[in-house]
Amino acid sequence: MEVVEKNITTGTAGPARGTDPGLSQHLRGRIAREFRDRYENEWGKRFVTHGTTPGPNAVRLDGNDYLGITGHADIVNAQIAALRDQRDFVVQSGVFQLDSSPHARFEAALADFVGKDGALLCQSGYTANLGLIQVVADRETPVYVDSLAHMSLWEGVRAAGAVATAFRHNDPEHLARMVARGGPGLVIVDSVYSTTGALCPLTRMVEVAEQGGCMILVDESHSLGTHGPQGRGLCAELGLSHRVHFITASLAKAFAGRAGFFTMPHELRHYLMCHSFPSIFSSCLLPQEVAGLHATLGVVERSDAERAALVRNTRRLRTRLTELGYPIHQGSEQIISLEAGPEKDTLALRDELERRNVFGAVFCAPATSRNRSMVRLTLNAGLTDAELSHVEAVAEEIAPIVKPWEWQIARRQRTKPD
Incomplete structure (x- = not known):
């Protein structure tokens, strides 16, 4: 029988509050060991990602809509039309979607x-990486992962039961030595790294994978829409698409949606x-969602002016921040990392x-790694001169x-040998 109590504010009856069973002692111990000091002392009892509420005059550099397409009329109209015409739609797993469905047409x-x-549409970039790697790797597959690869890529390796071998960030020669030692397998890199804005030396990475008999997976989440002809990504920009085995991407970045996808050959x-x-x-x-994303694809293809604006904004702000002494040398693209280091220092930077x-x-x-926390600034094509100033x-x-x-990070750069 449900426990009922009277709400002291409204006087109405409702379910009793505070009746959840307590946590186990083991779980309470983990929270105390792994989190309490961090929350109370480093974060000052404020959750780390929760700052103040932006006002109407705020300059927002905390989102991933790189081309500024949220609310585009073509996208909104496609979404509205689909909402009005979905009476026969059945909510089900994606594997039940027929080849004639809008879902399958968008994948194509x-x-x-x-x-x-071919491509497979997923609920997010995270599930795209998890679902692909779980299948293409196993316990007998050596997997070589860039040390700064996105967490979803590492989780995919874990789901596959494979052993991940990390190689130094953006260091293809270190990768070559790892492959020579471990044998043919799967190489995993990001095209643009999500925390630093570093660009992958992709041509050389592909060469190393080929020389070692490896497949290679490239996560293009932060280059799809922003790089390459018509926004087709870094692989297309460098003419590498036919040499890369798998491309994955989140559609929550330049596509400003809620989905992800990965590519694969027909035989798979x-x-x-x-x-x-x-x-x-x-x-x-x-x-x-599918209709909106399909319309977004057309918008992205036509957004050369926005891509050019994004490049200009990126170069301008990176140049000025460097002049002011901010150590942002680890990246070059539209993501700018202000790596203050310890979390207390990062929160102080955020507050300022x-x-x-x-x-x-x-x-x-x-x-990020502990003591390498940062405030990440993500630029977009719609930033005005006044906002950048x-x-x-x-x-x-x-x-x-x-x-x-x-x-x-600034001290390390000064002591780095030439």
């Missing part, structure tokens, strides 16, 4: 866009659909920025307060 369009045989499709757990055991995207109406996103463990002025004003030239 994505595959054609990036220059591959049906095998994969029988063995990829996220594809089998999760529901497919809703019709309005937000007091002056500049909003980035705090990244810390497990998204404001960010530059704020960066100059707070530099004597946060002292970026004293950050650990």
Whole structure:
């Protein structure tokens, strides 16, 4: 029988509160060991990613809509039309979607866009990486992963039961030595790294994989839409699409949606659909989501002006921040990492920025290594000259307060041998 109590505010009856069973002592011990000191002392009892609420004059550099396409009329109209015409839609796993469905047609369009045989649409970039790697690797497959690869890629290796061998970030020669020692397997890299904005030396990575008899997977989450002809990605820009085995991407970045996908050759499709757990055991995207994303693909293809604006904004802000002494040398693309290091210092940096109406996103463990936390600024094509000037002025004003030239990453750069 349900326990009922009277709400002391409204006087109405409702379910009793505070009746959840307590946590186990073991779990309470883990929380105390792994989290309490961090939360209470380093974070000051504020959750690390929760700063102040942006006001109407805030410059928002905390989202991933790189081309500024949210709310585009073509996308919204496609979503509305799908909502009005989905009476026969059945919510079910994606593996039940027929080849004639809008879902399958969008998959074919994505595959054609990036220059591959086929694609599989997933609920997110995370499940795309998990579902693909779970199938293409196993306990007998050596897997070589860039040390800064996205967490979803590492989780995919774990789901496959494979052993991940990390190689130094963006170091193809170190990868070559690892492959020579471990043998043919799967190489995993990001095209643009999500925390630093570093560009992968992809041509050389592909060469190393080929020489070692390896397959290679490239996560293009932060280059799809922003790089290459018509936004087709870094693989297309470098003419490598036909030499890369698998391309994965989140569609929550330049596509500003909620989905992900991966490519695969036709010979793998049906095998994969029988063995990829996220594809089998999760529901497919809703019709309005698929329709909106398909319309977004057309918008992205036509967004050369926005891609050029994004490049200009990136070069401008990177140049000025470097002049002001901010150590952002580890990246080159539209993601800018202000790596203050310890979480206390990063939160202090975040607060100084937000007091002056500049909003980035705090990244810390497990998204980064401990004591390498950062405020990540993500640029977009729609930033105005006035907004960029404001960010530059704020960066100059707070530099004597946060002292970026004293950050650990700046000291490491000064002591690095030429």
